[in-house]
Amino acid sequence: MTLKEKIGSRKAAIGVIGAGYVGLPLSVRFAECGFRVTAFEIDERKVEAIQNGRSYIADVGTATLAKLVNAGKFTATTDMAKLAACDAVSICVPTPLNKTRDPDVSAVLAAVEAIKRTLHKNELVIVESTTYPGFTREAVLPMFAETGLKVGDDFFLAFSPERVDPGNPTYHVKNTPKIVGGHTPRCLEHVALLYGEVVDHVVRVSSTDSAEMAKLLENTFRAVNIGLVNEVALMCKRLGIDTWEVIEAAASKPFGFMPFYPGPGLGGHCIPVDPHYLSWKMKTLNYTARFIDLAGEVNSAMPRIVVELVVDALNVDRKAVNGSRVLVCGVSYKRDSDDLRESPALDVIELLLERSATVDFHDPHVPELTVASGHRFKSVDITRPGAIEAYDAAIIVTDHRALDVVALLERASLVIDTRNATKAPLAATPKRTRARVVRL
Numbered sequence: 001m002t003l004k005e006k007i008g009s010r011k012a013a014i015g016v017i018g019a020g021y022v023g024l025p026l027s028v029r030f031a032e033c034g035f036r037v038t039a040f041e042i043d044e045r046k047v048e049a050i051q052n053g054r055s056y057i058a059d060v061g062t063a064t065l066a067k068l069v070n071a072g073k074f075t076a077t078t079d080m081a082k083l084a085a086c087d088a089v090s091i092c093v094p095t096p097l098n099k100t101r102d103p104d105v106s107a108v109l110a111a112v113e114a115i116k117r118t119l120h121k122n123e124l125v126i127v128e129s130t131t132y133p134g135f136t137r138e139a140v141l142p143m144f145a146e147t148g149l150k151v152g153d154d155f156f157l158a159f160s161p162e163r164v165d166p167g168n169p170t171y172h173v174k175n176t177p178k179i180v181g182g183h184t185p186r187c188l189e190h191v192a193l194l195y196g197e198v199v200d201h202v203v204r205v206s207s208t209d210s211a212e213m214a215k216l217l218e219n220t221f222r223a224v225n226i227g228l229v230n231e232v233a234l235m236c237k238r239l240g241i242d243t244w245e246v247i248e249a250a251a252s253k254p255f256g257f258m259p260f261y262p263g264p265g266l267g268g269h270c271i272p273v274d275p276h277y278l279s280w281k282m283k284t285l286n287y288t289a290r291f292i293d294l295a296g297e298v299n300s301a302m303p304r305i306v307v308e309l310v311v312d313a314l315n316v317d318r319k320a321v322n323g324s325r326v327l328v329c330g331v332s333y334k335r336d337s338d339d340l341r342e343s344p345a346l347d348v349i350e351l352l353l354e355r356s357a358t359v360d361f362h363d364p365h366v367p368e369l370t371v372a373s374g375h376r377f378k379s380v381d382i383t384r385p386g387a388i389e390a391y392d393a394a395i396i397v398t399d400h401r402a403l404d405v406v407a408l409l410e411r412a413s414l415v416i417d418t419r420n421a422t423k424a425p426l427a428a429t430p431k432r433t434r435a436r437v438v439r440l
């Protein structure tokens with residue numbers, strides 16, 4: 001049976017390397033569509049959880065996972081030798097930055113090395129991890145070429161960027177269009193065929209380089225626009241204009257404008273990281289990616305600006321930040337999530353600690369956290385009588401829906417609002433507000 005026939009009849013055995021935010025939902029989608037899927041994971045706890053039918057990713061229901069595992073459609077292992085039995089393998093491992101803020105592609109290379117050991121005829125390998133343009137062609141292909149197998153004839157190599165937006169109630173694997181690029185036309189045909197079985201819409205591009213660059217355009221677009229709107233917020237502050245009102249007004253234009261909102265800084269695994277992959281690549285070509293650098297500069301300054309707001313606001317109350325009690329509300333990098341990766345709240349906490357403030361946090365989704373300097377915190381229960389009143393300032397860093405903003409307004413003396421979370425409650429119950437509110 002050819003690989004195409006195996007895919008068409010859903011008899012192809014699928015391997016997914018890395019069962020995290022990206023790999024687990026993708027594995028589940030393949031399994032739901034009738035493929036036999038094996039997740040290859042180095043984290044034994046994740047393997048154990050999958051084998052016990054227990055999900056650890058909010059977007060994947062435990063009942064769904066358990067059903068697929070019990071039906072024999074989905075399994076997980078740490079044993080990379082089992083890659084030999086896979087017809088198609090998707091690489092979904094992390095691609096962070098190293099200490100010098102350069103791309104760290106070591107996990108992808110480790111996955112490629114593992115696949116290489118058992119690479120066989122008619123196998124399709126898809127890189128999903130976000131990376132720089134040219135990576136699949138320049139770094140992955142030469143490793144596979146060492147096997148003597150010929151790409152496009154003996155095996156197929158593709159890049160297909162992951163676009164998952166954890167926590168998004170509308171868009172998930174099935175209905176998010178999937179970009180695919182192959183190293184050769186036959187590679188493209190195979191990857192398009194495979195994803196065509198599991199997603200509603202496949203978008204073909206002419207090369208792996210284009211697919212890699214498309215992903216970086218998407219995330220650079222976000223980073224640059226967030227940088228722009230953060231700078232607009234700083235300009236509005238100097239001008240004495242309400243930033244949020246300005247954005248709302250501009251967003252009434254039905255064409256040519258898309259609203260972005262200021263905030264305490266970028267967070268998560270993608271937007272603060274991915275544009276650096278592009279600027280790093282461009283540096284190797286002696287080109288400076290100016291928009292990326294500038295957006296990075298503006299966005300990474302935001303936690304410091306938030307802390308300056310706190311310092312200035314405490315000053316109005318004749319208080320020094322040194323010794324003041326500050327409650328950081330919402331610490332994950334985005335609303336309704338428990339994901340702390342690159343969260344600007346962690347920087348805000350560190351900067352306050354550096355200034356000798358007494359810091360606590362409250363987050364309905366995060367029970368505890370440790371910041372880089374080693375301080376450990378447990379989420380404060382703000383429903384306790386006197387809990388909010390005990391603080392000199394409360395900062396809304398992440399506007400979870402479950403965050404009781406009304407309680408903060410009624411019981412805190414000072415609220416620093418970095419997300420415009422107080423607007424609606426203030427409008428609804430202006431009389432019950434005790435807090436002085438300072439917005440970004």
Ligand SMILES: NC(=O)c1ccc[n+]([C@@H]2O[C@H](COP(=O)([O-])OP(=O)(O)OC[C@H]3O[C@@H](n4cnc5c(N)ncnc54)[C@H](O)[C@@H]3O)[C@@H](O)[C@H]2O)c1
Binds near residue numbers: 022042108
């Ligand atoms: N999380 C997102 O929202 C998102 C969105 C789009 C793209 N991406 C990209 O997808 C990729 C994966 O991101 P993620 O958020 O799923 O990361 P993650 O950390 O949630 O998951 C990655 C998994 O890979 C495992 N792993 C690491 N090295 C391994 C190896 N050598 N072999 C087997 N398993 C290994 C880790 O244990 C982890 O479980 C990254 O390149 C990221 O930039 C992420």
